[in-house]
Amino acid sequence: MTTMTLSQAINSGLRRALEDDPKVLLLGEDIGRLGGVFRVTAGLQKDFGDRRVIDTPLAESGIVGTAIGLAMRGYRPVCEIQFDGFVYPAFDQIVSQVAKLHYRTRGHVRMPLTIRIPFGGGIGAVEHHSESPESYFAHTAGLRVVSCSNSAEAYLMIQQAIASDDPVLFFEPKRRYWDKSEVDENIGLDSWPLHQARILRTGTDATVVAYGPLIATALAAATVAEQEGNSLEIIDLRSISPIDFDTIETSVRKTGRLVVAHEAPVSFGPGAELAARITERCFYHLHAPVLRVGGYDTPYPPAKLEEFYLPGVDRILDAVDQTLVEP
Amino acid sequence: MSQFSAAIPLVQLVDPTGKRVSDGTSGIETSGIEAPGIETSGIETSGIETSGIETSGIETSGIETSGIETSGIETSGIETSGIEMFRALVADVGPEKLRELYRDLVVVRRIDTEATALQRQGQVGLWAPLLGQEAAQVGSAHALTEADYVFPSYREHGVAYCRGADPQALLRQWRGSAPSSWTPSEIGMAVPAIVVGAQALHATGYALGMKLDDAGGAVIAYFGDGATSQGDVAEAFTFAASWQVPVVFFCQNNQWAISEPVRVQSQVPLGERAAGFGIPGLRVDGNDVLAVLAVTRFALRQARAGGGPILIEALTYRMGPHTTSDDPSRYRSPAELDQWRARDPIDRIRLLLEREGALDDGQAGAVTRAADEVAGALRAGCLQTPDPAPEDLFEHVYTDPHPLIHQQRAALLAHLATLEGHQR
Numbered sequence: 001m002t003t004m005t006l007s008q009a010i011n012s013g014l015r016r017a018l019e020d021d022p023k024v025l026l027l028g029e030d031i032g033r034l035g036g037v038f039r040v041t042a043g044l045q046k047d048f049g050d051r052r053v054i055d056t057p058l059a060e061s062g063i064v065g066t067a068i069g070l071a072m073r074g075y076r077p078v079c080e081i082q083f084d085g086f087v088y089p090a091f092d093q094i095v096s097q098v099a100k101l102h103y104r105t106r107g108h109v110r111m112p113l114t115i116r117i118p119f120g121g122g123i124g125a126v127e128h129h130s131e132s133p134e135s136y137f138a139h140t141a142g143l144r145v146v147s148c149s150n151s152a153e154a155y156l157m158i159q160q161a162i163a164s165d166d167p168v169l170f171f172e173p174k175r176r177y178w179d180k181s182e183v184d185e186n187i188g189l190d191s192w193p194l195h196q197a198r199i200l201r202t203g204t205d206a207t208v209v210a211y212g213p214l215i216a217t218a219l220a221a222a223t224v225a226e227q228e229g230n231s232l233e234i235i236d237l238r239s240i241s242p243i244d245f246d247t248i249e250t251s252v253r254k255t256g257r258l259v260v261a262h263e264a265p266v267s268f269g270p271g272a273e274l275a276a277r278i279t280e281r282c283f284y285h286l287h288a289p290v291l292r293v294g295g296y297d298t299p300y301p302p303a304k305l306e307e308f309y310l311p312g313v314d315r316i317l318d319a320v321d322q323t324l325v326e327p
Numbered sequence: 328m329s330q331f332s333a334a335i336p337l338v339q340l341v342d343p344t345g346k347r348v349s350d351g352t353s354g355i356e357t358s359g360i361e362a363p364g365i366e367t368s369g370i371e372t373s374g375i376e377t378s379g380i381e382t383s384g385i386e387t388s389g390i391e392t393s394g395i396e397t398s399g400i401e402t403s404g405i406e407t408s409g410i411e412m413f414r415a416l417v418a419d420v421g422p423e424k425l426r427e428l429y430r431d432l433v434v435v436r437r438i439d440t441e442a443t444a445l446q447r448q449g450q451v452g453l454w455a456p457l458l459g460q461e462a463a464q465v466g467s468a469h470a471l472t473e474a475d476y477v478f479p480s481y482r483e484h485g486v487a488y489c490r491g492a493d494p495q496a497l498l499r500q501w502r503g504s505a506p507s508s509w510t511p512s513e514i515g516m517a518v519p520a521i522v523v524g525a526q527a528l529h530a531t532g533y534a535l536g537m538k539l540d541d542a543g544g545a546v547i548a549y550f551g552d553g554a555t556s557q558g559d560v561a562e563a564f565t566f567a568a569s570w571q572v573p574v575v576f577f578c579q580n581n582q583w584a585i586s587e588p589v590r591v592q593s594q595v596p597l598g599e600r601a602a603g604f605g606i607p608g609l610r611v612d613g614n615d616v617l618a619v620l621a622v623t624r625f626a627l628r629q630a631r632a633g634g635g636p637i638l639i640e641a642l643t644y645r646m647g648p649h650t651t652s653d654d655p656s657r658y659r660s661p662a663e664l665d666q667w668r669a670r671d672p673i674d675r676i677r678l679l680l681e682r683e684g685a686l687d688d689g690q691a692g693a694v695t696r697a698a699d700e701v702a703g704a705l706r707a708g709c710l711q712t713p714d715p716a717p718e719d720l721f722e723h724v725y726t727d728p729h730p731l732i733h734q735q736r737a738a739l740l741a742h743l744a745t746l747e748g749h750q751r
Binding site: 142 | 478505506507510511512517518520522525527528529530531532533534535536537539540546558559562563565566569722723724725726727729730731
């Protein structure tokens, strides 16, 4: 076990992928000499050369579009989109091209791309640097969408994403980049499936599902709830597309209550999908409506307002309390 | 017409009467046909003086630029010695090869005619005719080798035919029976990009892969005049120049992007756009199959040798509608069509062959028979294409099993099983 920050864990995972497969290439803005604006790729160009860790011109559609050509040529490109709010220029290439080329070619062309996107708020950034755009991509057939919540998950999941023959959007919780935790660098890629949720804390009174940056928040909420006499089951969703409904369903059949938390706006967000599916699957086990805690349906606000926008421990606990109120 | 007095000369080797051009570049501009007759509107582009700031000498970083200077081609050289160079590039094209080009032009037009007819008969949903663009497609496709790779738009049926696409399957996509009409790896050609311009980036990335592989081949990206306004095409120029990868950008300027004349897209000839990206630009008479072959051979050789990207603007004309759903009489004049009919790419090479005594009745008959045969295969293949099974809906969305797709497939099949009279 090694203690490392989440950003170092992604760096180690990328390094291992570069070592294991000569077809893995990294593409992005400032990822080479600088090592990325968050230093996630620090040292990789120095060690693997500028033919494998490539500083691109400043054009996101260009980054993803050329990665498609590389994938068609047999490469396994890993694109970095510098910030969440910068992914939209690449939207067509991701949604119309990356997502559909396998389908359009009847399975003859594979798109083993990984698109890394630092996402979410909480770092006091200027506009376009704190967004949570995962729902746009989870809505698109052909893409896989995942998010890691700690160093061990980051190390494992980035390698699994790169190894996937389908395109994976890999959302990195940027405000957790500097959080340290233990990583087993000898872990096998088959130790836990990429698209399987993980129960981080068992409980009996209510289930709280979150992913990415809100896992730490949800765990903190569970600690507070415990002091108040409520036992929360915390599930790290990990995969937003496909969603592991089985794990959530099993938990909700036990607790009878579900709260879903994410930074993305609640309307049409992953929480909406979870609420609908879980209601379909275990309506008669629910003691309360499924509640969502998320970003408001406003643009991401200026830094001085983000503490009100972001779901924190208190808002999660409010929702939990609402589900616990007896009718 | 100073805005359209091209700085890059137009390469032409055979004139519209089938006569070989003796003194180099053509007079296609002076004949006034180049730009459809819509005056550029009131927005003035001039008046801002280019300043004296020089951008020079900063090294491109990342992938090494292979030491070949982008200025290697000096397009201005075409004016003096260039035409001889291009003529030399097709010196191997004797009567037999000329007849082969002629045959392919005729076959490709026949494919187009047959597909249009099949659309009118309700057998395919839509067709994007290439009528008038045969020489641009056949000439450029004949410059390609198996090691090269093609990224087309949706009108490159002629290129697909020359690459070996099966005519029997060519209408699958247009009939709505399948998402594409060929397997890319079998003919070295990607599936059509319908979002215009997106493929220029794919081509650039593929070319980077070729460069990293030291593969020796080159990539050609086809797109139209409308697509040049897309950001993706500009980004492709930028990336290709930055990386110095072997990609030929082949723009068929067919003068019309559905109803918009090329002047809506650009105030300079499209070939000149390249200069701003540090890419050589060439312009060719796209209805002169020999000139297109020569210019594309030149560009591909340059790219394969490490010379980086190059842009070719092939001036041609979309004689038909944008697609079978379009009605061009609403936006352009019959007179314009007549002007271009006089430059028909197939008439031109037939006249050349006749002038040079290289096409007897037997040979001409063989060409007609070849076209009939391909058209027959196209029609038969189209009519015999089975409708896909409902569960095909769920095939190939992902490479690996996916729980949602699995459930939805099962749900559809279960639903269909409940319907009376549903044929399985």
